[in-house]
Amino acid sequence: MKLDGTYTDHQLLELLxxxxxxxxxxIYNRYWAVLASFATKLLEDEDEAVDIVQDVFTNIWNASETLDITSSIKSYLYVSVRNRIISKIRHSKVKGFYLDSLSEIYEKGEFVTDEQVRFRELSQQVEMEVSKLPTKMREVFELSRKQGMSHSQIAQELGIADDTVKKQIHKAIKVLRMKLNSLLFSLF
Structure with missing residues (x-):
């Protein structure tokens, strides 16, 4: 059935x-162009304006059986387009805010990844376990691993044999490996 354009908005709404x-x-032919023009003026972007108007008409068709419009269809359409534009602008501002925040964090180098968190946790756990080692073993291990001293340098500084240094480091690694195995499994 083709309508001849003599129907009122109220009659069209009842038929819809x-x-x-x-x-x-x-309804589409009657209001599409003026709504697109209205949206373009507000958004200053014709493509986005057309998308919004199309969405409003799509929603009207999809909800046509349950539409409860108490004002005129013209008012309803303008308010719907305006509300979508406001929502779009809000969304753009929020998106812009978050993008600016992420950019700022990235530039400052303040981002933290899961890997960095796991590395920090593992480092803390290793430090705690190293602190539990017997005093002499801990001292030898820390000189070797933290200060990068060779076995002979450690032996000379502590006044012990090279073999003793090697054994202490070997024992320390063995103890730490046993204590940290379960932590490594849970982290990775």
């Missing part, structure tokens, strides 16, 4: 509630 494609087409 009955899912009349002709009524929808008449």
């Amino acid at each position: 509630k009955g899912q009349s494609r002709a009524a929808f087409t008449e």
Whole structure:
């Protein structure tokens, strides 16, 4: 059925509630161009404006059986377009804020990844376990691993044999490996 353009908005709305494609087409033809112009003026972006108007008409068709419009269809359409534009602008501002924040964090180098968190946790656990080693063993281990001293340098500084240094480091690694195995499994 083709409508001749003599129907009022109220009549078209009643026909639309009955899912009349002709009524929808008449409403669309009557208001699409003015709504697109209205949206373009507010958004200053014709493509986004057209998308918003299309979405409003799509939603009207999809909800046509349950539409409860108490004002005129024209007012309803303008308010719907305006509300979508406001929502779009808000979303853009929030998105911009978060992008700016992420950019700032990245520039300052303040980002933290899961790997960095796991590395920190593992480092803390290793430090705690090293602190539990017997005093002499801990001292030898720390000189070797933290200060990068060779076995002979450690032996000379502590006044012990090279073999003793090697044994202490070997024992320390063995103890730490046993204590940290379960932690490594849970982290990775």
